[in-house]
Amino acid sequence: MDVVMGLLGCGTVGAGVVELTRRRAERIEEMTGTRPVIKKILVRDTTKPRGVRLHGEVLTDRPEDVLDDPTVGLVIETIGGIEPARSFILRAIAAGKHVVTANKDLMALHGEEILDAAESAHVEVFYEAAVGGAIPLIRPLKGCLTSNEITDLKGIINGTTNYIVSKMTETGADFEAVLAEAQALGYAESDPTSDVDGLDAARKLTILASIAFHTRVNLADVSVRGIRSITAADVAYAKELNCVIKLLAVGRERDGVLQLEVRPSLVPLAHPLAAVSDAFNALFVRGDAAGDLMFFGRGAGCMPTASAVVGDVIEVLQNMRMGISETVGATRLPRKVVATNQGPEGRYYIRLTAKDRPGVFAQVAGVFGDAGVSMESVLQRRLADQDAQIVVVTHSVRQAELTAAADRLALLEAVAAVDNVLPVEEMDADGPVMDDIMDDLAAPTASLS
Numbered sequence: 001m002d003v004v005m006g007l008l009g010c011g012t013v014g015a016g017v018v019e020l021t022r023r024r025a026e027r028i029e030e031m032t033g034t035r036p037v038i039k040k041i042l043v044r045d046t047t048k049p050r051g052v053r054l055h056g057e058v059l060t061d062r063p064e065d066v067l068d069d070p071t072v073g074l075v076i077e078t079i080g081g082i083e084p085a086r087s088f089i090l091r092a093i094a095a096g097k098h099v100v101t102a103n104k105d106l107m108a109l110h111g112e113e114i115l116d117a118a119e120s121a122h123v124e125v126f127y128e129a130a131v132g133g134a135i136p137l138i139r140p141l142k143g144c145l146t147s148n149e150i151t152d153l154k155g156i157i158n159g160t161t162n163y164i165v166s167k168m169t170e171t172g173a174d175f176e177a178v179l180a181e182a183q184a185l186g187y188a189e190s191d192p193t194s195d196v197d198g199l200d201a202a203r204k205l206t207i208l209a210s211i212a213f214h215t216r217v218n219l220a221d222v223s224v225r226g227i228r229s230i231t232a233a234d235v236a237y238a239k240e241l242n243c244v245i246k247l248l249a250v251g252r253e254r255d256g257v258l259q260l261e262v263r264p265s266l267v268p269l270a271h272p273l274a275a276v277s278d279a280f281n282a283l284f285v286r287g288d289a290a291g292d293l294m295f296f297g298r299g300a301g302c303m304p305t306a307s308a309v310v311g312d313v314i315e316v317l318q319n320m321r322m323g324i325s326e327t328v329g330a331t332r333l334p335r336k337v338v339a340t341n342q343g344p345e346g347r348y349y350i351r352l353t354a355k356d357r358p359g360v361f362a363q364v365a366g367v368f369g370d371a372g373v374s375m376e377s378v379l380q381r382r383l384a385d386q387d388a389q390i391v392v393v394t395h396s397v398r399q400a401e402l403t404a405a406a407d408r409l410a411l412l413e414a415v416a417a418v419d420n421v422l423p424v425e426e427m428d429a430d431g432p433v434m435d436d437i438m439d440d441l442a443a444p445t446a447s448l449s
C-alpha cells in the first residue's frame, strides 16, 4: 500500500528528506507495511535546481496542491519561519493530515496551538529535527526517560555560535572577524541576530524544557544572553584558566521551580562539554533514575536533519498502521513556577580594566571582601596607557552578591570598566557526568538473584 505524502519546502532539509526517503524506501516498506510516495513538493521557485532526483511534475508553487489533496495523508514541513508555515500546518491538521516538521521557531512559539489542534483532529505532529538536528533528543525525553524526574538539562544547541566560539578559541581572533568569516562560509546567516544573541538556543530550550520538565514554558521564561560581548581577551584568559567559552542552554528544576537560561560560560577543559566543537551539538540530561546522560552529534545539515525528519515519518507511518496517536494530552501539562532571579549560584569570572598603580588591587580586593565574595584566582596583565587588566575567578557566590560587587567595582575611580562577567561551570555540582559514570562502573553491583 502507498502512503501519499506532501513536502513543503525543498531547500537544505527538504532535499535531504527526498533523498533519504528514496534511499530507505524498501526498509520503510518492511517496517511499516506502506510505501511512502512524495506526490507533491511545494517551493517558491519551481525552476530552481534542487540537487536531488525528482520525478516529473512533482514541484509546485501552489500550496493547495499539497494541502487540499485528499490523497495526501502526511505533510512534511521544511519551509521554516512562522508564516506561512504555521497556517499551512494548521490547514493540513484541519484536513486530517499528519504532520512532521523541522521548524524550531514555530514549535517554540506556537507549539501549544499546533499540538492542541492535532489532538482535536486526532492526527500526529512530530518535530524531532527541531532541536539538535540528527541527535535524538525529543523522543528520548518524551519516551525512554519519562519514568524519570528530570532535574537538569545543559547543552550546546546552537551550531553557529559554537562554530564562532570554537574558531575564536582556535585562532585568537575577535568575535566580529570570526562572524564575518562564518557568514562568508555560509555557517552564519547574513542577519546573525537569532543565533549570536542566543534566541535560537532559547527557542530550542523552551521545546526541550517543556518536554523534560512536563510543563509548558514560553520564550519569555528564558533569560537570554548571547555571545556578542565575548572578546578575544576573554577567550585568551579562559585558556589561561584551563577553560573554553561556550554558549550554554541550561534548564534546571529545584523544588518545583524552574530556572531557564542561555548564556556564555567558562567551561573547564576537563568538562565533557568543552570538547564539543564547531557545528556539533551536545546535551546533558540528569534524571533521578537514569542518572547522567549525554547526547552528542551533528546539530544541523542536510542529511543529519533529514535523518531526524525521516525517523519521524517512519514513526507516523507505524502509528497509522497500528491506529494509535501520541499527540493526545501533549499540552495538558501543569504550569510550573519559573524563577525570575535568574543566574546560578556558583563561581564567576570577572574581567575589569583598572589603573596600573599601587593600591588599586587592594581596593578591588576590598570591594569583593565587603560584598562577601571570596576570590579563588587572580590574573593581572599590564595594558598600554597605564592601565591593567584584572581577571578574578570567585569561589561559589550568589548572583546578588556578585552583582553588588560588580556594581561597586564600576564606581571605583581607579576602575575604568567592568568588561565582562561570566559564570564558570562546575565539575562537581553540575558536570560530574563522566566521573560519576566511571565510579558507577567501578562500584560492585548488587546481585539481583
Ligand SMILES: NC(=O)c1ccc[n+]([C@@H]2O[C@H](COP(=O)([O-])OP(=O)(O)OC[C@H]3O[C@@H](n4cnc5c(N)ncnc54)[C@H](OP(=O)(O)O)[C@@H]3O)[C@@H](O)[C@H]2O)c1
Binding pocket: 008, 009, 010, 011, 012, 013, 014, 042, 043, 044, 045, 046, 048, 077, 078, 079, 080, 081, 084, 102, 103, 104, 105, 129, 130, 133, 299, 300, 301, 302, 305
Ligand atoms: N538547515 C539545517 O541544517 C536545519 C537543521 C535543523 C532544523 N532546520 C529547520 O528546517 C527548516 C528548513 O530549513 P532549511 O535550511 O532547509 O531552509 P531552506 O534551505 O531555506 O529551504 C526552505 C525551502 O522552503 C521553500 N519556501 C520558503 N518559503 C516558502 C513559501 N512561502 N512558499 C513555498 N515554499 C517556500 C523554499 O523554496 P525555494 O527553494 O523555491 O526558495 C525552500 O525550498 C527550518 O524550519 C529550519 O529551522 C534546518
